[in-house]
Amino acid sequence: MRREFSAGGVVVRQLRGRPVMAAIRPAGKPEGTWALPKGLIGPGERAELTALREVAEETGVDATPVEKLGDIRYVYTWAGERVFKVVSFFLFRYRSGRLGDIPAEHAHEVAEVRWLPLEEAPELLAYNGEREMAAKALARLGSRA
Numbered sequence: 001m002r003r004e005f006s007a008g009g010v011v012v013r014q015l016r017g018r019p020v021m022a023a024i025r026p027a028g029k030p031e032g033t034w035a036l037p038k039g040l041i042g043p044g045e046r047a048e049l050t051a052l053r054e055v056a057e058e059t060g061v062d063a064t065p066v067e068k069l070g071d072i073r074y075v076y077t078w079a080g081e082r083v084f085k086v087v088s089f090f091l092f093r094y095r096s097g098r099l100g101d102i103p104a105e106h107a108h109e110v111a112e113v114r115w116l117p118l119e120e121a122p123e124l125l126a127y128n129g130e131r132e133m134a135a136k137a138l139a140r141l142g143s144r145a
Contacts, residue, residue: 001075006087007050008038008130010137011063012118013094019141020115021134022059022099023125027111033126034116036133038087047088055092059113060101063092069136072129089133091140 011022023034037058041050048065055063069089076083100113116124118141121134 002081002083004083004085005041005047006038006085007041007047007054007090008036008087009051009055009063009090009092010036010069010133011055011059011061011092011094012137012141013115015115019118019138021118021121021137022055022061022094023114023116023121024058024110025112025114027109029111029126034114034124035126036089036130038089048090051088051090052092056097057103057106058110059097059099060103061097061099062095064095066091066093067140069133069140072132074129087129089130091137 012019022037024037025033026035037055039050039054041047052063052065055061069091071086071088073086076085099115102110118138122131122138125131125134
């Protein structure tokens with residue numbers, strides 16, 4: 001079985017007095033399919049740096065690391081081959097940038113980017129493991145995002 005290692009981020013900020021988090025709709029996914037920015041860890045790259053890079057590439061914002069939230073593990077099939085995947089997620093605070101200002105070379109990966117209310121993220125995200133990471137971020141930050 002092939003193995004893959006990825007990293008991603010939960011980017012939070014205060015917007016109009018409420019904590020929100022950056023979510024993407026990956027290209028090719030239907031309306032309302034919200035996910036966290038993430039991608040493959042490059043050769044020699046640390047997971048936290050991968051997560052920061054993927055956040056910038058897929059959302060257009062820069063962020064500051066807070067802490068590691070955890071790992072999710074799952075198996076999927078690609079071209080008839082089973083793949084065991086581990087994704088490490090990190091909590092980040094928004095630092096700068098405009099959501100949706102995605103670099104041209106990565107625009108094909110993302111259909112839509114949006115700030116979602118952090119307290120609703122565990123229900124709005126499409127994937128179980130990512131909902132768990134949003135719930136951990138909410139528990140960690142509460143209304144102090």
